[in-house]
Amino acid sequence: MRLRLRGPRVPGAGVTSEEPAGTVQENSEESGDEAVTGAQTATRVLSAPAIFAAPLVSAAATVRRRSQRVWWLPGWVFAAVTQFPALLAVAWLVPGIGTLLAGRLLPLPMLIIFVPLALALCYFAMRQAPVRWREPAVAQGAPGAADGAVRRRSDVPAVAVIATVAIATGFAVWQAVYHSGQVIVVSDPGVYLQYGYWIAVHGSARIPASAAAFGAVPGLNFGSTGFFTANGTITPAFMPGLPLVLAGGMWLAGLPGALLMAPVIGGCAVLSFAGLVGRLVGARWAPAGALVLAVLLPEQYVSRAPFAEPLVQVLLFGGLCLLADSFAGGPGFGGRGRGMAPAMLLAGLGGVALGLTVLVSIGSLSILLPAFPALALMFVLRRPQAGPFGIGLFAGVACSLYAGLVLARPYLSSISAELHLFGLSAGVFGLVTALVAPLAFPGVRRWVRRVFVARPWGRLPSLGSVVKWAAVVLPVLVVAGFAIRPYVQVTRGQTDPAVISYVADLQRLAHLPVDGRRQYYESSLDWVFWYLGIPAVLLAVAGAAALGWRWASAAAGERADREALTLARLWGLPILIIGWSVVTVLWDPAELPDQPWASHRLVPVVLPGLILLGLWGSSRLVAWAVAVGASRWTAVAVATCCVLAMAIPGAVTSLSPGLAARPSVGHSSSALAKFVSRVQFPGAGTSATYGGSLEAVSRLCSAIGQDASVVFVDAGTANSLSQVVRGVCGQPAASAAGASPLAISQVVGSIVRADRRPVLLGASRSQLAVFGASLGAMPRLVLSLHTAGDAAVLTGPPAGTWPVTYTVWMAAPAGLGSGGGL
Incomplete structure (x- = not known):
């Protein structure tokens, strides 16, 4: 008789095949004790190679068994660490702007208010954080996923969390090593630093001109670059959000501490962006998002000196992460049975974070314009998150605008032309919002649905088919239009004599035709190619087209796609912000055209948005490879190639790798050592x-x-x-x-x-x-x-x-x- 053993096996230990086991048992029935002795000898022989492996295998099995009890921990940690920077920023900026408006910005009161507020926000937000997200058909295309298995709720791998945090930390350390010491006012970073120094020491944004110290002599000028004079008072030329954060660094370690706040904020920005990638594309793609953003020269440039853009990224991406977390569970919220209260709390905090981006940069008003029609659509669909999100958004924007009017009115007056253009754009978005509002009535929705799927005269395509193809073609046309723009347009319009002289000097230095009025805005897409690369842009176009096709197909009723609704909830506001910002910034960067200075306009949304869409396109390409029968390792190879295609061009621009003329080692060294010693990275990134x-x-x-x-x-x-x-x-x-x-x-x-x-x-x-x-x-x-x-x-x-x-x-x-x- 042959016995078939069942249950778990320990590889390499005990009996390794069924045949010897059966033979031993049959012989034991025939020959008694002699057979038993033979079986014991065989067991000792078979177990000898596994003496050292068995404890390790047993320990691994124990760890695996116990880790199943805390399966939720990696997802919760990922949600917590990517929410953390935005929550801390909110907890610091809200009391900071209040005390600064009162002229009482002092370290002890700020500490007393900030610590409990930060603990409260982190506790209530992270306590409600989801442990996994609805990732529609993305898990199958992610590196390391099961062989083509579609999981509507995929767990977050611990290695993805560790890699994401490591990349963000490494980026912050890298920028701290090469940080810029702009104490002297050269451009915006110097202004921000001096602003932060003043409020840290004096507690008020009002800088007295002290005209009495010069006697009664007319004609003296108390203003300078970045500082306006009005009624005997000097006013900084920027919004107070970043200076409030720099003031905290001043209190900790003086001017060196304030200078090192820029790399810290930059690392937090990379972490927040990785969190958004993990929520929208998949947690396994979060380290890739952090890596691609970290190697870009513009991101490094604004993270080495006090620029406002990284703090805008922290609040923007963190706010979008909180909003995405509010949609992660619906009833039961992540399967923990807490109802919709956690979703509403996270949505409200996300709205506050988005609104406070205006406190950091007045240009964030343009970034937030798409939020208003999106908010109207949330109300139309009766999402419980709509109310808290709208209240938080309006509260953050109102607080920021009030602070700007009180503390930076001369600065806002100096950019009145830009604010007028913003007002016109806001009017257009208000019209779009008004058109969305009637959809709240069921009869209007049914009529729109009939019009969308109807085929006039039986031959023409339906409006849904037209929209579907337009969603695919539109991203291609936009990129193609910006690509041919340099051949049909030369942008001129600079009127500032100092800027005209500066541009002319740069043109003479580069042996270019001298025309100081040129703005070079027609080459804005080339700026993206220089820093991000053509493959990433093509993948972003493919990702945007895939999203548009899927949404339009679901709206046209061609297929019942519940996952498309999940995509719409998660991607709706981010895709609107990305599309609007990419078009408006590339059309009119509104900056001096010299690089790398002009590249800071691409930092808040344009480059991260294209990376996000590129990673989505990569995930769809990997998912398609799995769908046609590719193996797991083939899918991993495709994903790796996509990530490298996005990361290598940016790294080359940042590092400018090359070979020195002579090796720095002796003649007796090996050829490999001589080659390595010749490798240099003299780029701006180092x-x-x-x-x-x-x-x-x-x-x-x-x-x-x-x-x-x-x-x-x-x-x-x-x-x-x-x-x-x-x-x-x-x-x-x-x-x-x-x-x-x-x-x-x-x-x-x-x-x-x-x-x-x-x-x-x-x-x-x-x-x-x-x-x-x-x-x-x-x-x-x-x-x-x-x-x-x-x-x-x-x-x-x-x-x-x-x-x-x-x-x-x-x-x-x-x-x-x-x-x-x-």
């Missing part, structure tokens, strides 16, 4: 900028000393250092650029009569030599900084840096020594 600025500013403040009234005789020096002197050095500053020697002598005398010490600063010794005799002191060099800045290029991506020099000479009256310091 180049730090404006190093040494903090030390140079410290020396300047020490040279100026205390009780000084600083007068700049050079406009360029005044624009770069006026707020630095006023904020970091703590001394009043004004510009008398262009004034005659007699007028400046009168300013000096007025300062002396006001019991202050006059200090003149200029860019060269010759500018101050004429005042040396009247002041009784010869000019001396107080700041000489030779550093590196981003190389500005008009017709291609930047390949590195170029030298930048700052020189400041000072003249002060003899007998009035300087002292003190920072």
Whole structure:
């Protein structure tokens, strides 16, 4: 008789085949003890190779058995860590803007309010976070999924969570190593840093001009780059969201801490984007999304200096993640039986996060315009999330606009033309919202459905068929239109004399035809190709077409596709925001055209949106490969190729890999060692900028000393250092650029009569030599900084840096020594 063993086997241990087992049993019936001894010998022989493997296999089985009890943990951790940055930002910005409006921004009150608020938001949001999401037919196409099995609720692999967090952390560390030290006001990062420094030290956004420190002398200019003057007060030229975050870094570690806040926010932005990828495409694609975004030079560029775009990404992507989580479960919410209250809570928090993007950048108003027709459609479909989401969105936007009107009114007045254009766009979206509203009536919906599927005269295609094909063709036409734009249009229209001169200088440097009025906006799609690559754009077009085809097919009634409804809930608002932002930003970037500066306009939505659509297209390609019978490893290979096709072009632009002329190792080294030593990465992604600025500013403040009234005789020096002197050095500053020697002598005398010490600063010794005799002191060099800045290029991506020099000479009256310091 032959026994067939059932139940789990331990590979390599015990009996490894059925035949020997049967033989041993039959012999034991015939020959008694001798057969038993033979069976024991055979068992010892077969078990010997597995002596060391058996404990490991047993431990693995135990871990697998126990891990089944916490199957929900990876999904919950993924939801929590990708919500965390946006929740912390909301918890910091809400009390921060309140105390700043009151002129009482202080570290202790902020800490007392922020900590419990952050704990409360994280507790209530993460407690309700779903542990898995409806991923319609995506799990089958994801790397590592079961062989073609379609799962409506796929678990989140622990390795995907670990990889996502590791990539985001590595990105933050990378940017911290190569962070920019823009303490001197060169562009927006310097303005943001000085804004954050001032409110951290003084608790108010109102900067006094301190005209009394210069006596009663008219004609002095107290404004500078990024700072407006009105009614004796200096007002920063930006929204206060990012400066509030930089103020927290100031309180922690001074100016170095504020500078390192940019890499931290950049890492959080990558993490938030990966969370959105995991919710819309699949958790297994989240590390790919984080990787592709992390290797892009524009993302690195804005994460090394205090730019507003990464914080906008944190709030935007985090808000969309919270909204997607609110749709993850419906009744029962993730199978935990909590009803719709968690969904409404998450939707409300998502609306607040989206609304607060305006507090960081006024340009976010344009990004949020598609949210209003989407909100109307949510009300039409009677989604319980609509009310909380709308309230949170309107509350965040209203709070942000009120703060802007109070703290940055001169700045908003300076961009009134852009705000007027935004008003027109808002009117168009209001009309679309009004057209959506009648769909709330069932009779209107039935009539629209009949019109959608009807075929006029029996021969013409139905409106649904036309819409379906239009959804496929439209992304292709948009990209094709931007591709041929440089051949049919040359954009001109710059009117600022300083910008015209700057562009002309760059054109002469690059041996281009000199035309300072050119804006180069017709090449905006080329900017995307330089940084993201053509394969990613093609995959994004394919992904957008696939989404449109599926939605239109379901709406036309050609198939009952419940998964298409799930796609519409998750993708509806993100696809509207992506489509609107891509078209409007590429048509009119509204920035200086030099790279990498202009690339920061692509950062908030354009590049991440194309990556998101590209990963969706990749997932559909992998799913199609599985559907036609491809093996699991073939599907993994297809997914890997798609991700590499999206990541390699961006990495090449960022790193600019190349070979040195000679190896840095000795002649006796191997050929491989010589080759490796020749590999170099001199690109902008591995180049730090404006190093040494903090030390140079410290020396300047020490040279100026205390009780000084600083007068700049050079406009360029005044624009770069006026707020630095006023904020970091703590001394009043004004510009008398262009004034005659007699007028400046009168300013000096007025300062002396006001019991202050006059200090003149200029860019060269010759500018101050004429005042040396009247002041009784010869000019001396107080700041000489030779550093590196981003190389500005008009017709291609930047390949590195170029030298930048700052020189400041000072003249002060003899007998009035300087002292003190920072």
